[in-house]
Amino acid sequence: MIDEQPIIQLSNANIYQGQSLILSDVNISVNKGEFVYLIGKTGTGKSSLLKTLYGDLPFHEGSCQVVGFDLKKMDWKKVPYLRRNLGVVFQDFQLLNDRNVHDNLKFALKATGWQDKKEMEDKITDVLDKVGLGTKGFKMPYELSGGEQQRVDIARAMLNSPKLILADEPTGNLDPETSDGIMQLLFRICREDDTAIVMATHDYIVLQKFPSRVLRTENGQVIDNAAVNFS
Numbered sequence: 001m002i003d004e005q006p007i008i009q010l011s012n013a014n015i016y017q018g019q020s021l022i023l024s025d026v027n028i029s030v031n032k033g034e035f036v037y038l039i040g041k042t043g044t045g046k047s048s049l050l051k052t053l054y055g056d057l058p059f060h061e062g063s064c065q066v067v068g069f070d071l072k073k074m075d076w077k078k079v080p081y082l083r084r085n086l087g088v089v090f091q092d093f094q095l096l097n098d099r100n101v102h103d104n105l106k107f108a109l110k111a112t113g114w115q116d117k118k119e120m121e122d123k124i125t126d127v128l129d130k131v132g133l134g135t136k137g138f139k140m141p142y143e144l145s146g147g148e149q150q151r152v153d154i155a156r157a158m159l160n161s162p163k164l165i166l167a168d169e170p171t172g173n174l175d176p177e178t179s180d181g182i183m184q185l186l187f188r189i190c191r192e193d194d195t196a197i198v199m200a201t202h203d204y205i206v207l208q209k210f211p212s213r214v215l216r217t218e219n220g221q222v223i224d225n226a227a228v229n230f231s
């Protein structure tokens with residue numbers, strides 16, 4: 001068996017928002033290709049944890065390794081390099097409304113250092129096919145349904161073939177049927193590309209339909225392999 005480093009490893013980690021300690025003594029590890037839910041009541045720190053993992057909040061106490069980056073030692077200027085190695089998916093899609101789907105993806109590629117036109121075109125075709133939007137590249141974001149916009153957001157997260165995708169309530173704005181489609185897509189990416197996915201959610205229907213390991217934020221702690229009470 002190949003001895004691989006976890007994609008995420010936090011040990012005795014403290015998570016802050018400014019001066020406020022949000023989560024303390026966090027000890028979790030996520031392996032390649034794992035799908036992990038992050039649940040917990042509102043305001044208990046799910047987004048704060050995800051933001052720390054993608055370098056949006058500084059990390060100082062304990063240890064935190066993400067896709068091979070040591071966040072405690074990492075120079076703040078290196079955050080763009082960290083971001084090239086992971087994908088982030090948001091609840092509100094965060095697409096640029098002044099350009100079409102293709103150009104949204106091209107913008108993201110250029111912003112992460114891509115230059116070769118042919119390679120960029122091939123990559124855009126590849127990710128749009130993967131999310132089932134191969135024919136929608138010319139559409140403006142406002143011409144798409146919520147589910148389609150979320151697929152574009154996921155396509156954008158996949159552009160740099162990340163080993164990790166962090167998703168903050170990706171089904172939060174979608175109806176149950178559309179959510180199912182997004183969950184099937186995320187699980188397929190996880191399985192076929194061996195991408196680890198950490199997904200914050202309030203959606204217990206999704207958890208029930210697509211069971212996987214659960215982390216729960218509660219009373220300033222993160223509980224691993226948490227039981228879920230569906231009643």
Ligand SMILES: Nc1ncnc2c1ncn2[C@@H]1O[C@H](COP(=O)(O)OP(=O)(O)OP(=O)(O)O)[C@@H](O)[C@H]1O
Nearest residue numbers: 017018022040041042043044045046047048049217
């Ligand atoms: N920008 C900020 N500045 C200061 N405190 C913040 C900021 N954002 C969030 N907080 C605080 O951090 C704590 C955790 O919030 P966080 O958004 O991480 O929780 P959450 O579990 O993701 O909540 P939700 O489920 O509502 O999205 C809350 O007490 C919140 O008020």
